[in-house]
Amino acid sequence: MNTVLWIIFYPLIAFCIGILYMGYSRKFNARVERRYGPSWIQPIYDIFKLMSKRTNISHGWMHDISILMLLGGTILTLMFIPVPGFSFFSQYGDMLVIMYIILIPSLGMALGVGETANPNGSIGISRALMMLAGYDVPFALSFIGMGMLNHTTSMFRLIQIQQAHGIASWGIVTNPLLGLAALIALQGMMGEKPFEVYIAPHEIATGPMTEMGGKFLGMMFITHAITIFVELTIFINLFLGGAVTWIDLILKQVVVFTLILSVNIVFGRFRVDDAMRFMWKIPGSLAVLGILFIIF
Amino acid sequence: MKQKITQRSAWDRILAKLNKRSLWMLHYCTGCGAIELPPTMTARFDMERFGIVPMVTPRQADILLITGYLSIKTLKRIILSYEQMQAPKWVVGFGSCTINGGMYWNSYTTIKRLDMYLPVEIYIAGCMPRPEAIIQSFDTLINRIDKGVANSWKDYYTNYDFYRKNQEKVFGEIETYNDIKSDAEKFGIK
Numbered sequence: 362m363n364t365v366l367w368i369i370f371y372p373l374i375a376f377c378i379g380i381l382y383m384g385y386s387r388k389f390n391a392r393v394e395r396r397y398g399p400s401w402i403q404p405i406y407d408i409f410k411l412m413s414k415r416t417n418i419s420h421g422w423m424h425d426i427s428i429l430m431l432l433g434g435t436i437l438t439l440m441f442i443p444v445p446g447f448s449f450f451s452q453y454g455d456m457l458v459i460m461y462i463i464l465i466p467s468l469g470m471a472l473g474v475g476e477t478a479n480p481n482g483s484i485g486i487s488r489a490l491m492m493l494a495g496y497d498v499p500f501a502l503s504f505i506g507m508g509m510l511n512h513t514t515s516m517f518r519l520i521q522i523q524q525a526h527g528i529a530s531w532g533i534v535t536n537p538l539l540g541l542a543a544l545i546a547l548q549g550m551m552g553e554k555p556f557e558v559y560i561a562p563h564e565i566a567t568g569p570m571t572e573m574g575g576k577f578l579g580m581m582f583i584t585h586a587i588t589i590f591v592e593l594t595i596f597i598n599l600f601l602g603g604a605v606t607w608i609d610l611i612l613k614q615v616v617v618f619t620l621i622l623s624v625n626i627v628f629g630r631f632r633v634d635d636a637m638r639f640m641w642k643i644p645g646s647l648a649v650l651g652i653l654f655i656i657f
Numbered sequence: 658m659k660q661k662i663t664q665r666s667a668w669d670r671i672l673a674k675l676n677k678r679s680l681w682m683l684h685y686c687t688g689c690g691a692i693e694l695p696p697t698m699t700a701r702f703d704m705e706r707f708g709i710v711p712m713v714t715p716r717q718a719d720i721l722l723i724t725g726y727l728s729i730k731t732l733k734r735i736i737l738s739y740e741q742m743q744a745p746k747w748v749v750g751f752g753s754c755t756i757n758g759g760m761y762w763n764s765y766t767t768i769k770r771l772d773m774y775l776p777v778e779i780y781i782a783g784c785m786p787r788p789e790a791i792i793q794s795f796d797t798l799i800n801r802i803d804k805g806v807a808n809s810w811k812d813y814y815t816n817y818d819f820y821r822k823n824q825e826k827v828f829g830e831i832e833t834y835n836d837i838k839s840d841a842e843k844f845g846i847k
């Protein structure tokens with residue numbers, strides 16, 4: 362019974378927390394630019410506005426389905442990520458599963474954007490997939506490294522091991538190189554600057570979102586909120602010792618997210634090839650070094 | 658413009674309260690007026706306070722801000738962009754050039770009155786209007802949305818023949834990609 366309730370409400374909780382982070386990021390950026398900024402719940406207004414649009418232009422059934430694939434894939438990923446109180450599915454799927462299904466949303470988006478036939482969208486999607494190849498290498502390596510270090514690929518088990526001796530057994534302390542690599546990869550994963558190449562509003566008009574308006578964009582906003590939660594929680598579970606309580610989890614998420622936002626606000630945007638090269642060179646080699654440390 | 662009082666359900670009122678807090682703007686910078694927008698967006702006047710943010714594609718935008726004179730060539734692009742926007746959508750004419758031709762009154766390449774071609778919700782007078790005036794006009798727009806009287810966009814669907822006639826007077830035969838009348842029927846806009 363408890364599990365059923367969790368399955369129903371977990372995406373809802375993740376959405377509510379994620380949407381506050383979206384508001385927080387806008388307020389944060391505004392305050393750094395010495396503006397007053399929008400209200401904290403601005404993304405909620407945005408979603409209501411988008412969902413209540415009177416006309417809605419669809420480019421075909423693939424376009425409609427892709428949005429569902431985006432949301433569905435994200436919720437599926439969410440289900441496999443253990444949080445305090447809920448780790449039902451993580452018995453059935455370990456980190457390798459997460460690594461696979463986290464790709465579903467991007468692929469879904471690629472299909473839908475292909476159908477809209479907007480050149481900006483296609484450029485955006487090709488950049489997004491390139492960026493994916495960029496950050497996935499260091500991220501996968503640090504996944505694998507943590508698995509080798511702790512002799513397990515189960516995220517739940519990993520959290521238990523990390524919580525055994527307090528901070529001293531956190532992943533970021535036991536292997537800081539892998540932690541750093543994953544943190545940089547996380548920046549790319551969340552699409553924040555300097556790795557914002559596939560949104561790039563001034564260059565390719567928000568890339569994949571170019572043709573998305575009204576309810577499509579509203580769904581994308583909802584997905585984005587959940588994605589923020591998913592990505593932050595993956596990092597915390599791998600390197601910051603998971604969380605014992607929800608307050609613990611949110612505290613850690615805010616700290617990591619603030620770190621990422623502070624990097625985001627001071628940087629411009631890399632060129633696509635530069636971003637790729639950076640991802641493979643710096644965090645990539647950090648991760649390889651980290652793995653070498655584990656082996657020898 | 659005469660305000661039509663319509664009956665609104667409670668849900669419509671709630672939606673209006675939420676929608677007025679989030680307006681995305683596509684600024685089509687045709688004329689000189691675009692130079693007043695950066696100060697409106699940045700730290701000094703900061704229009705994001707009201708939830709107004711610049712957007713880059715017509716699909717995502719709610720407000721089409723037309724900053725200044727419109728040559729015949731750009732008018733065509735504006736009509737295409739406008740038709741791509743999702744309703745409810747509002748056109749804001751910025752500067753005297755959009756109201757009556759302004760100092761380009763004698764020009765042979767510019768149009769004089771924007772509201773002959775697109776349904777304009779609000780005009781901002783001035784050559785060029787200061788950021789205060791822009792903020793003031795957005796405030797007016799927000800109030801009109803709240804009261805449920807910002808319905809100029811419906812005019813384009815219900816009164817399309819008028820706009821089309823004027824457009825064709827300028828361009829001759831033009832090809833637009835949206836069938837406005839069937840859209841109006843499909844989405845039930847009256």
Ligand code: SF4
Nearest residue numbers: 688689725752753754
């Ligand atoms: S109204 Fe004045 S400032 Fe604006 S476009 Fe016309 S001439 Fe330029």
